[in-house]
Amino acid sequence: MSVILSHVSMTYGDDHLYAGVTFELHRADRVALLGRNGSGKTTLLRLIGGALTPTAGHITTAGRLAYLPQFTDLPEVPLLDAVRPPALDEALQQLRLAESGLTDPTHEVLNVYGAAEETYRLLGGYDFDQRAAEVLHELELNPGWNAERLSGGQRRRTLLARLLLTPADTYLLDEPTNHLDWPSLEWLEGWVQASPAAFLIVSHDRAFLDATVTRCAELERGELREYPGNYTEAIAVKRNLREARERQYQAHQRKAQSLEQERVNVQQRAASTDRYNHKRKKPGNKKFAKMRAQDVARTLARRAKALEQRLDRMEAPKRLLTEPNLVRVALSGGADGPHDVLGLSNVALAVGDRPLLQGLTAHVRRGEKVAVVGPNGSGKSTLLRALLGQLEPSGGELRRAELAVQWSGQHGEELAAFSTQREALLAADDCLTPQRMYEVLAPLGLPRNLEHRVQDLSGGQRTRLSLARLSLTAAQLLILDEPTNHLDHAAIESLQAVLQSYSGTLIFASHDRQLVADVATRYWWLEEGELRDVTDLGLETRGNGGTP
Template sequence: MSLIHCSGLGLAYGTRIVLDGIDLRIEPRDRLAVVGANGAGKTSLLELIAGVLEPTSGEVERQRGLVVAYLPQDAPEPIAGTLLDEVMASREDLVSLHAELGELERRMADGGAGLEAVLERYGELQHAYQDAGGYELEVRAREALGGLGLGEALEQLPNTLSGGQKRRLELAKLLVQDAALLLVDEPTNHLDLASIEWLEEFMRGVSTATVLVSHDRRFLDNVCSRVLELAGGFAEDYPGNYTQYVRLRGERRERRRREYSAQQAYIAHQEEFIRRYRAGQRAREARGRQTKLDRLDRIAPPTVERRPHLRFATVPSSNVVFKATALVAGHGSPLLSVPPVTVVPGERIAIVGPNGSGKSTLLHTLAGDLAPLTGRVSLGPRTERRLYRQDLGFGSEHGLVDVPTAAEDRTVLEDLLASHPIGEERARTVLGSLLFSGDDVHKRVGDLSGGERARLLMGKLALEETNLLLLDEPTNHLDIPAQEVLEHALLRYPGAVVLVSHDRALIDAIATHVWAIEESDEGPAANRVRTVIGGYSDLQRERQREQAAQRRAVTSAASANDQRSIAERMHRARATVPSRSIRELERQIAEAESRLATLRALLLEPATFADPASGAEAGREHDRVSGALAELYERWEKEMTGVITGGDRDRRP
């Protein structure tokens, strides 16, 4: 039986229809992504499934005894206690069992009448507690908190956490639940890349059915096996992950377009026949054709998806946009150091690293909002830079533009004209391209959703004439269609771009370089910037090659003692049996060892890391030679076993 069966599900607020006749089944082990533009009803669908909302029409049928765990976008206030206490206390079923077990233990210690019944009840509860994972709960809680970047704050009080940390705490509580269905709204918000990748592994590894809303395309690709698209109140189901959904959606739309065009041609042909012969000798046939047309199941015309349009205004740039020299950034104390770097037009640099490692600090230092502790940032003579802030404002070296705080009471149209006096007609055109049409331009800025505010600010930024964009988490609050529009706009932008982002799909699509912030044991700061050519996937591949080389080095060191032992035995054997076959094996072993040493040195050279193809080829040859050497050792030992045994026996007193 399905875990969830939604039939004819509808939701409306007054005359505004959010969901209209949704039919949906959720099966065990489903990993369903719900996608759609902001306002399409994704969160509302989760709330209907969770029972938080009641549908206007239709019903949600739940499997008897179904346990559902739901993570809303807005985290509730945590209780008193440490983070670890908070996560463990979220398992209310285990808390009550644990309390009853404690009471029974006290009664057993007191003895008295009814002890046999107490012991029997205690055994039953102990089995139930174990089956529900009670004895593993602390381990699971520590694992979840550690994976989500809160491992060093286990004993911290929840009321001392930032908003993003509280969100991660709520996610950790969700992950330890013994539920058959998880409902998760924007799980990757406030997570750094390491935590996102940990969460992906976790969600792929559990058998729990999951329904999630996310705007992280790479996360949806790596986790989901099914996609439900919401648009215009209706739902359409697709098998596969997000990339497969995009392909199938395109194919379905093209097929429907052709079917619609073919039907329209058929209708036009029939109507022409009816018009021509309605009053003639073929009037009866014309009436028959009219009857068929009246009964024809008409195909709906293809919907035209409204997407924002974005193009950044530019000014010519000098050959060098900026240089960073001996740069150390931080707020008072050194947080990160940057190697000497020169950025030229057309380069798009993604800054990645753990939360708190200094990504935004570096961006604000490049923007001139924060003075470097040492070193300098030198702008090209024609460089015009602007900074898009994570808190939905953007500024420049001339100060923060008065959005959002000073513009809360303005309308969208007034706000745009206040910062860019381009005339009402052009302002309406610009706002229309950002999906603010009709009465939308008269909305108060303070009443805008996060996605609407982000679109407005991106549009205002696009009107600034620049050749250097500094963007702090630019895809936050944007739905996937808007993210893709931003991606294409940045690819067309001829200036330089430096952005902080956790959006791996965006980074891989646009980045020419990645600046990865990593811990450092050397230098003036706790972290250092490492530069990699390419996108995030290139950074991952480089790290994997380094890890593989380190593993080989460890393996080689571990086997060195064994090889020395064999070499000693070979030396002893030479004095006893200088046979031709053994000498040939020893020659081959020496050649293989020499080649292996050369390959190890090659794998550790920086040039090898910079050339993935040659690095992979050297790694394959290393594995082949290592395997051949192991076989040679085995053959040599077989040849020498009898000789060495005899030699040892001859030397005994």
């Protein structure tokens, strides 16, 4: 058994993150850790990794443990040295120190050298350079690069490479798919599937979780619930469980209401019977009639009391709270407008003096949904900038019809011109009243203060503010660059439903393979400076040796 959590609780000041969490991770288990942004997923990984101490409860780990954090620094060394595991680096230093003593090979010196060499060998030191070169190649990294000068995406992939080269019995992966393109994602999936180690994975990539995990644990409202299967299977189980619990709860409510109504009726009858009126009785033994009425009243009262006790003993089934849907926007764009939306004829694009794309020829018609896909650095964002008119082609002709366009950048770049949420919303619709602005912000989980500064919003909040602006614009063309950035699973699925129902024209770039598969009707594949316009991405990937 690799990891055991027993009644773990975590509190930050007055904020109770979770309480009584119990969880086990066994050898060869592959588990996804799910939850909304801020639910404590990263905190739980850090607790297991030993970086934090729980407020209550116990965490037990066995064997070697490796943790991939979302953010960390890298030393200013060649990349090959940066990805060497700390234990192996220490073993290498000890081996070199032992080698220096071989000039005087006493029995003690030879024993020290033998022990150091054995440790280095067991940690995989002799074939490390070869293994490291293979991993770096798959992650599109050069062993000779200086780790201190890497881009954000390259640094992330370097951290992942170091983790993959660290022998461990348990791997804790916090967003391992960030900044990976499709080929790297599929390679990482294969690596996880082939490893005998245990994995606890936090990832917003639904396709990655479907391919790698066999169990899901979800942090929700301070509790940890487990569901069998990969991500899609686990969500289906959760949905069915929620629906079954809701049916049980509603059946209980109907039964309780029926018993309560019966109790009230019996109680009223008892009270009425007990009010004996001798004037309404026929001549005869009125004393006997009164006694009989009192007996009936007492019987009815006992029955009412029994019904009340039965109601008290009825235990309502535990009702799973309705899951809030943070992204509730309905895009108002329609199919109105010109039939021919975009046309590219032998277009060339360059960044500075460096040619990036050439010979781009494609056509987009009204209502089509085009996904721009390809390896990192292939020019996806550059192409979207050109379609928006932010970058002039260095050659060829790019035609765009006169229509309303709305766009969203990877990091909310379109929001840079606005100081407050009010300004950002009014720029999308200058007729908005304050009440309407509140109605737009509230369902998206954004601050209610209209004067809240845009620069103070988190990455996820900036993405949702961009979505709020989209919902206010009757755009006929949407151009989105990585629209799922910083969104959790529930928000991504809501966004996906919105884009599927959108009746206008959509062009978007995304690393979310599930979003691409479920929303796009065609694909522009960018690679080696060229664009291939395809309608079946599966055929395209199979044509490239099975790797997109």
